[in-house]
Amino acid sequence: MAGRIEARLAELGITLPVPAAPVANYVPFTIVSGGTLVVVSGQVPMREGKVAFTGKLGEVIDIETGQQAAQLCLVNVLAQLRAAVGDLDRVTRVARLGGFIACAPAFTQHAQVMNGASDLAVAVFGEAGRHARSTIGVPSLPMDAAVEVEGLFEVAA
Numbered sequence: 400m401a402g403r404i405e406a407r408l409a410e411l412g413i414t415l416p417v418p419a420a421p422v423a424n425y426v427p428f429t430i431v432s433g434g435t436l437v438v439v440s441g442q443v444p445m446r447e448g449k450v451a452f453t454g455k456l457g458e459v460i461d462i463e464t465g466q467q468a469a470q471l472c473l474v475n476v477l478a479q480l481r482a483a484v485g486d487l488d489r490v491t492r493v494a495r496l497g498g499f500i501a502c503a504p505a506f507t508q509h510a511q512v513m514n515g516a517s518d519l520a521v522a523v524f525g526e527a528g529r530h531a532r533s534t535i536g537v538p539s540l541p542m543d544a545a546v547e548v549e550g551l552f553e554v555a556a
Contacts (some may be wrong), residue, residue, distance in 0.1 A: 404487035407523055408477075415478040415538050419445050422541060428483040437483045437552045441473035441499065443544035444468040452545040454542040456536075460545045469498060472548035473516040477523070484488030484554050493520045498534040499547040510533045516548045546553030 408415065421427055423442070428439045444452045454460050456500035460468070473496070481487050498513035500506075513534040520528040540547050 402486055402488035404490065404523060408487075411519075411522060413474055415474065415481060416446070418478045418482045419475060427479045430483060434556050435554055435555055436494070437480060437554070439476045439479045439483070439550045441497070441547040441549040442472050442479065443540065443542060444471040445475055445545050446471060450542045453543040454545055455501045455503050455506075455539075456508070456512060456545060457503035462508055462511050463472050465500065465512035465545060468544075468546040469513055469515030471517050472546050473550075476496060476516075476548055476550045480550070480552055485488040489554045490524060490527065490552050491555055493524055493530040493550065494553050495531045495533075496520065497549040498532065499540060500534065500536050501538070501540045501543075501545050502536040504538075506536060509529075509536050512546065514549075515546075526540050 418427060425440055428437055432438050443450055451471060452464065456465045496516055498516060502507045502513050517532060520530060
């Protein structure tokens with residue numbers, strides 16, 4: 400039976416994918432602080448085994464498309480989180496999201512792009528989805544992804 404968060408995802412038309420395997424020498428998540436903090440490694444906008452949004456913001460990707468990429472990154476973060484904790488209803492707080500935006504040197508609207516992930520976190524978790532955040536522009540990301548999002552979550556023990 401689906402929990403409250405899974406039901407909310409369904410209401411939003413979101414089905415969590417099978418979590419992607421790491422593409423290098425790292426683990427997709429770690430659980431620390433006696434099992435109450437989950438750190439999810441950066442996730443790119445993968446869909447059906449390939450990067451769905453490639454290129455740089457301010458060149459071939461506009462802000463709205465970048466927001467869609469950030470949303471998909473968060474969907475993939477949530478898939479990893481579910482693999483880590485089993486039930487997303489255990490999440491008591493989205494503590495922090497980190498966003499990496501592949502962009503042209505003159506691009507300055509990183510925060511607007513990352514709002515795609517942040518807005519979805521609040522839509523899914525309500526007040527518990529409000530989080531601290533860092534967003535930075537970078538010259539490139541793995542597999543030419545347009546966006547990458549990582550997360551830190553507090554969960555019930």
